[in-house]
Amino acid sequence: MKERECRPDQCCPEAEGATNDRPKAEQRLPDFINLLPMACLNSFPHLNSTISVDESVSRLVVERSYNSNRLMALFALKSLDVDTDNLSADNFYKVGVAVRITDVSPTENGFLKVYVKGISRIALNEIVSGDIPVALINQLPEKDCQNDQELLPLIFEAKRLYTEIISMVPGVPVDSFKINHLLDDKPTVLCDLLMAALPLKSPEKAEYLLIDDLKERYLKLIEYLTIERSNRIAGRAISKRIEDGMERRQKEMHLREQLKAIKAELGESEDQGAHGNQALFERLASMNLPKDARDAADREMERLKGTSPMTAEHGVMRHYLEWIADLPWNESSEDSGDIAKSREILDRDHYGLDKVKKRILEFLAVHKLTADTARTPILCLTGPPGVGKTSLGRSVAESLGRKFVRLSLGGLKDEAEIRGHRRTYVGARPGRILAGLKKAGVNNPVFLLDELDKMGHGAQGDPAAALLEALDPEQNESFTDHFLELPFDLSNVLFILTANVLEHIPGPLKDRLEVVELGGYTVDEKVEIARRHLWPRELKRHGLAESELTIAPETIEGLVTSYTWEAGCRELTRYLSALIRSRAVAKAEGLPFDSAISQGEFPSVLGPPRHRMEKRADSAQLGVVTGLAWTPGGGDIMFVEAVSMPGSGKLSLTGNLGDVMKESAQAAISYVRSQTDVWSLDPGWFTNRDIHVHLPQGAIAKDGPSAGVALATAIVSLVSNQKVRPDVAMTGEISFRGLVLPVGGLKEKLLAAKMAKIGTVIIPEMNLEEVMGMGDEVLSGIKVMPVRTLDQVLSLALIPKEHASMLIGMGGTEGESLSVLPSDGRWSGNISISLNPA
Numbered sequence: 001m002k003e004r005e006c007r008p009d010q011c012c013p014e015a016e017g018a019t020n021d022r023p024k025a026e027q028r029l030p031d032f033i034n035l036l037p038m039a040c041l042n043s044f045p046h047l048n049s050t051i052s053v054d055e056s057v058s059r060l061v062v063e064r065s066y067n068s069n070r071l072m073a074l075f076a077l078k079s080l081d082v083d084t085d086n087l088s089a090d091n092f093y094k095v096g097v098a099v100r101i102t103d104v105s106p107t108e109n110g111f112l113k114v115y116v117k118g119i120s121r122i123a124l125n126e127i128v129s130g131d132i133p134v135a136l137i138n139q140l141p142e143k144d145c146q147n148d149q150e151l152l153p154l155i156f157e158a159k160r161l162y163t164e165i166i167s168m169v170p171g172v173p174v175d176s177f178k179i180n181h182l183l184d185d186k187p188t189v190l191c192d193l194l195m196a197a198l199p200l201k202s203p204e205k206a207e208y209l210l211i212d213d214l215k216e217r218y219l220k221l222i223e224y225l226t227i228e229r230s231n232r233i234a235g236r237a238i239s240k241r242i243e244d245g246m247e248r249r250q251k252e253m254h255l256r257e258q259l260k261a262i263k264a265e266l267g268e269s270e271d272q273g274a275h276g277n278q279a280l281f282e283r284l285a286s287m288n289l290p291k292d293a294r295d296a297a298d299r300e301m302e303r304l305k306g307t308s309p310m311t312a313e314h315g316v317m318r319h320y321l322e323w324i325a326d327l328p329w330n331e332s333s334e335d336s337g338d339i340a341k342s343r344e345i346l347d348r349d350h351y352g353l354d355k356v357k358k359r360i361l362e363f364l365a366v367h368k369l370t371a372d373t374a375r376t377p378i379l380c381l382t383g384p385p386g387v388g389k390t391s392l393g394r395s396v397a398e399s400l401g402r403k404f405v406r407l408s409l410g411g412l413k414d415e416a417e418i419r420g421h422r423r424t425y426v427g428a429r430p431g432r433i434l435a436g437l438k439k440a441g442v443n444n445p446v447f448l449l450d451e452l453d454k455m456g457h458g459a460q461g462d463p464a465a466a467l468l469e470a471l472d473p474e475q476n477e478s479f480t481d482h483f484l485e486l487p488f489d490l491s492n493v494l495f496i497l498t499a500n501v502l503e504h505i506p507g508p509l510k511d512r513l514e515v516v517e518l519g520g521y522t523v524d525e526k527v528e529i530a531r532r533h534l535w536p537r538e539l540k541r542h543g544l545a546e547s548e549l550t551i552a553p554e555t556i557e558g559l560v561t562s563y564t565w566e567a568g569c570r571e572l573t574r575y576l577s578a579l580i581r582s583r584a585v586a587k588a589e590g591l592p593f594d595s596a597i598s599q600g601e602f603p604s605v606l607g608p609p610r611h612r613m614e615k616r617a618d619s620a621q622l623g624v625v626t627g628l629a630w631t632p633g634g635g636d637i638m639f640v641e642a643v644s645m646p647g648s649g650k651l652s653l654t655g656n657l658g659d660v661m662k663e664s665a666q667a668a669i670s671y672v673r674s675q676t677d678v679w680s681l682d683p684g685w686f687t688n689r690d691i692h693v694h695l696p697q698g699a700i701a702k703d704g705p706s707a708g709v710a711l712a713t714a715i716v717s718l719v720s721n722q723k724v725r726p727d728v729a730m731t732g733e734i735s736f737r738g739l740v741l742p743v744g745g746l747k748e749k750l751l752a753a754k755m756a757k758i759g760t761v762i763i764p765e766m767n768l769e770e771v772m773g774m775g776d777e778v779l780s781g782i783k784v785m786p787v788r789t790l791d792q793v794l795s796l797a798l799i800p801k802e803h804a805s806m807l808i809g810m811g812g813t814e815g816e817s818l819s820v821l822p823s824d825g826r827w828s829g830n831i832s833i834s835l836n837p838a
Contacts, residue, residue: 027119028139029071029098029119029120029122029137029139030069031136031137032128032134032135032136032137033071033072033073033098033134033135034061034064034065034071034072034073034132034133034134034135035061035072035073035087035127035132035133035134035135036051036058036061036062036065036072036073036074036075037058037075037077037087037091037092038051038075038076038077038096038202039076039077039202040076040201040202040205041075041076041093041096041097041202041205041206041209042196043074043097043099043196044097044118044192044193044195044196044209045097045118045119045120045121045142045188045189045192046117046118046188046189046192047117047118047189047192047193047196048102048115048116048117048118049099049115049116049117049118049196050113050114050115050116051074051114052107052112052113052114053112053114054110054111054112054425054427055084055427056412056413056417057084057132059112060131060132061133062101062104062112064132065101066101066104070101070102071098071100071101071119072098072099072100072101072116073096073098073124073135073137074098074099074116075092075093075096075124075135076093076096076202076205076206077091077092078091078092078093078202079091083439086129087127087129087133089124089125089127092124093202093203093206094123094124094206094210095121095123095124095140095206095209095210096124096209097119097120097121097209098118098119098120098121098122098137098139099116099117099118099119100116100119101114101115102115102116102117103115109425110459110460118192120139120140120142121139121140121142122135122137122138122139122140123137123138123140124136124137125137125138131411140212141212142188148187148214148215150215151187151214151215151218154215154218154219154222155187155190155218157222158190158191158194158218158221158222158225159190159194161222161225161226161229162194162197162225164229165225165228165229165232168232168233168236187214187218188214191214191217191218191221194221194225195221195224198224198228199228200224204224207220208220208221208224234265235262238261238262239258241261277304277305277318280318280321280322280325281301283325284297284301284321284324284325287325288329288330289324289329290329290486290487292486292487293329293486296324296484296485296486297321297324297325300317300321300324301321303317304317304318316423316428320423320483320484323430323434323438323483323484324484324486327434327437327438328437328438328440328441328442328443329443329488330443331441331442331443332442332443332444332492333401333403333442333445335367335368335400335401335402336399336400337368337400339361339365339368342360342361342364342396342399342400343357343361345398345399346360346361346392346395346399349391349392349394349395349533350388350391350392351525351528351532351533352521352525352528352529353388353392356381356392356516356517356518359379359516360379360392360396360516363377363379364396364399364400367494378471378473378495378496378497378512378513378514379496379497379513379514379516380496380497380498380499380505380510380513380514380515380516381393381496381498381499381516381518382498382499382500382501382516382517382518383500383517383518383519383520383567384500384520384566384567384568385500385566385567385568386566386567386568386569386571387518387519387520387521387567387568387569388568389450389498389518390406390448390450390498392496393406393446394448396446396494396496397445397446400446400494402442402444402445402446403440403441403442403445403446404440404445404446404448405436405437405445405446405447405448406448406450407432407433407436407447407448407449407450408450408451409449409450409451409452409454409463410450410451410454410455411454411456412455412456412463413455413456413457413458413460413463414458414460414461414463415460415461415462415463415465415466416431416460416461416482417431417432417463418431418432418433418463418466418467418470419431419466419480419481419482420434420481420483420484421482421483422482422483423483423485430481430483430484431481431482431483433447433470433479433481433490434481434483434484434488437488443490443492443493444493444494445493445494446496447493447494447495447496448496448497448498449467449495449496449497449498450497450498451498451499452497452499452509453499453500453501453502453503453504453505454500454504464505464506464509465506465508468508468509468512470490470495471495471497471509471513472512473491476489476490476491476493477489477490497513502515519567519747519748520566520567520568520635520747520748520751521567521568521569522751522777522778523560523561523751523755524777525777526556526560526564526569526572527553527556527557527560529569530551530556530560530569530576531551531553531556534569534572534573534576535551535556535576538573538576538577538580539580541577542577542580542581542584543584544580544583544584544587548583548587549580549595549596549597550595550596550597551576551579551596551597552597555597555598555599558599558602559572559575559576559602560572561755562602562609562610563575563602563606563610564610565610575606578605578606579597579601579605579606582601582605616637616726616727616729616756616757616758617639617726619726620723620724620725620726620799621723621726622717622718622721622722622723622724623641623642623643623714623715623717623718624639624640624641624642624714624717624724625639625640625642625710625711625713625714625717625724625730626638626640626724626726626728626729626730626756626758627639627640627706627707627710627729627730627731628729628730628731628749628750628752628753628761629706629707629749630704630706630744630745630748630749631748635745635747635748635749635750635751635752635753636752637752637753637758638695638702638707638710639695639696640693640695640707640710640713640714641693641694641695641696641714642691642692642693642694642711642714642715642718643691643692643694644690644691644692644718645689645690645692646688646690647688647689647690648690649686649687649688649689649690650691651665651666651669651690651691651692651693652690652691652692652693653665653693653694654693654694654695654698655694655695655696655697655698655702656698656700656701656702657695657702657703658702658703658704659703660703660704660705661702661703661704661705661707663705664705664707664708664711664733664734665693665711667708667734667735667736668708668711668712668734669686669691669711669712669715670736671712671734671735671736671738671790672712672715672716672719673686674736675738679716679720681716681719681720682719685719686719691715691718693711693714693715695707704743705733705741705743706731706732706733706743706744706745707731708732708733708734708741709732709733709734709740709762709790709793710730710731711734712734712790712793713730713790713797713798716794716798717798720798722798722799722800723799724798724799725760725796725798727757727758727759727760728758728759728760728761728762728796728797729753729758729760729761729762730762730763730793730797731743731746731749731761731762731763731764732763732764732787733764734790738789738790738791739788739789739790740764740765740787740788740789740790740792740793741764741766742764742766742767743763743764743767746763746767746770746771746774747774747778749761750771750774750779750782750784751778753782754778754780754782758782760782760784760785760796761782761783761784761785762785762787762793762796762797763784763785763786763787764787764788765786765787767786768786771784771786
């Protein structure tokens with residue numbers, strides 16, 4: 001973040017925002033305004049000013065404000081060394097300025113230039129956390145004292161002092177400032193205008209803005225103007241005295257002597273600046289730094305000793321040395337290495353996830369037994385939101401006894417956020433990796449890189465490419481940040497990454513990761529997670545004891561099935577909190593309340609059920625097939641509906657389908673047409689009729705190849721005039737050879753079929769091994785039929801006419817499941833998995 005500093009010898013009131021118009025009636029501001037932290041506050045009410053921002057959070061604040069009400073709250077930071085991710089009201093001076101954005105324009109060096117106009121003084125009450133800081137403010141009133149006769153002497157004195165100060169600026173005529181034209185203006189505008197022109201620091205400006213009484217503000221302004229006038233008179237006298245004795249000296253010597261004279265006038269010793277850096281020098285001298293870091297530190301310390309504290313270079317060099325001193329070059333924590341304790345912590349914090357916990361324990365065991373960190377794999381936990389990826393990283397850190405650092409990569413588009421900014425830029429700083437290590441204080445923390453798949457790239461570079469060096473075990477022992485330009489060893493850092501969708505991760509980066517997939521939770525698992533973890537935790541957060549309020553497992557199950565539709569447990573947690581809050585109100589009021597939650601109170605507390613699971617079709621129909629789909633919220637059943645009509649052989653596809661699914665439909669109909677002789681179908685059927693395939697819920701985008709077998713089955717059902725069994729669901733990609741190819745998300749799909757009361761699920765035979773590894777909680781109650789070819793799918797899914805007639809004649813219905821699978825010689829040698837079939 002960088003602000004423009006306003007000085008009397010650099011600008012005039014008109015140039016910095018004085019207007020000939022009187023300010024309008026004071027605007028009423030909302031209670032919540034987006035907050036832009038300022039290193040130095042240069043904006044005042046009623047005045048125009050310019051702000052330059054370059055940090056990602058500051059840019060986001062400006063963009064959000066400009067695209068909404070254009071209002072921002074400007075507050076000056078008390079210290080620049082604060083954690084911008086955890087800001088609080090205590091980090092800021094209490095009074096700031098509300099401004100309106102008038103224009104925004106990018107600059108050539110990548111900054112964003114923001115033009116604002118001050119509106120009113122505001123007080124900061126609280127900061128609301130989020131992706132951007134939002135301030136809860138109070139608008140401070142302004143009294144119109146235009147006719148107050150006691151103000152006139154103060155106004156004239158302020159104008160006189162300012163005119164005298166301006167007269168000391170070489171080459172600038174006083175008349176050009178037209179101070180007198182402000183005589184009839186509002187006194188508040190004049191006071192703020194002259195205050196903005198003074199080169200003051202944030203504490204003085206904050207002290208001025210805090211004053212409500214206009215007379216007291218004028219007195220404070222006159223005090224600062226008097227000090228500025230005295231400084232300029234002293235500066236002119238010093239300059240004249242030095243110039244008399246330095247006729248043939250170079251410009252650099254002249255400035256140094258002038259600085260010595262100023263210090264003598266202030267009563268400061270010449271080595272006072274060096275004395276201020278002595279503690280930093282001693283700290284660096286006592287550190288056991290690597291050779292490159294030691295050489296760089298010694299070189300910068302020598303340069304700093306010969307640099308004036310009043311120069312910009314002094315601050316840059318000191319900032320660089322402070323970072324060298326703060327980084328944990330050799331500090332590390334000792335690993336516990338207790339695998340039994342690690343297993344206990346993982347079981348304590350996470351229910352289920354047996355395969356994932358097994359792989360993590362294997363990882364920790366190998367890490368304990370070998371010192372070859374270059375061969376340690378980098379785990380990437382992938383899965384739907386809310387399944388425990390981030391909390392697993394915390395558990396790994398706790399089990400190892402290491403510090404835990406989390407860096408969210410979501411929305412990160414600038415390479416410099418990873419590798420830092422070069423020191424040539426104003427406000428440069430190291431990247432977030434080194435910043436995380438500085439915060440941890442050790443060089444071997446567990447470093448969680450969260451939301452890897454949501455990282456972007458823009459004109460400032462590709463952060464995914466910058467991560468390659470940090471994550472590659474062959475390179476990260478000499479990771480070089482652009483700010484430090486020194487190699488830092490990251491080989492001791494245990495990186496763990498998380499993502500929702502692997503397809504969004506760049507290939508070179510994915511190649512360096514070992515992917516551990518976390519599937520969605522079953523209903524039974526969610527009930528146990530809620531009972532063991534979520535319910536006790538939410539009771540504690542809401543100030544209730546476990547003995548005061550209980551909830552039965554069957555009640556939790558009803559909540560899961562009727563109100564949540566997700567792979568994880570975040571929505572479930574929110575509904576549990578809502579139920580607890582309904583009791584917390586009664587307890588806070590001292591009223592009696594029922595100590596047990598029942599399903600009967602769900603509608604009154606939570607509203608009507610939010611999610612209704614799609615159920616299987618009631619009867620067998622032509623061209624209607626039950627498919628299975630994977631979504632970020634878990635699995636779902638998906639009906640494929642096909643109808644035919646007289647036409648010329650056209651194929652229509654509707655239902656918000658993606659390109660891949662459209663291609664699957666084209667491939668399905670092409671394969672069916674190629675098999676008309678084999679299946680004894682009428683070849684003229686396709687030339688005389690049009691086919692329309694529709695997937696309901698058109699508002700939801702659908703894509704992927706796994707609906708290929710369902711699309712082909714629906715088309716064959718139309719052509720052969722054979723209905724499709726309603727208790728059979730299917731998933732699989734189809735090829736031109738009639739092969740059924742493997743698909744993903746099988747666990748979620750099987751769970752969806754189970755909840756929809758589907759009796760038989762057809763899957764690709766190539767996915768059989770994956771299904772065999774699933775537990776009873778997934779497979780119980782359904783029959784899984786692995787197939788190799790579309791012929792086998794049709795044998796299982798289509799109802800031959802003679803079988804349908806037989807079933808109806810025996811008193812059944814067309815929608816009733818057949819007790820014997822139809823067999824026409826095309827089905828043989830496939831495995832059937834059936835655990836407690838329905």
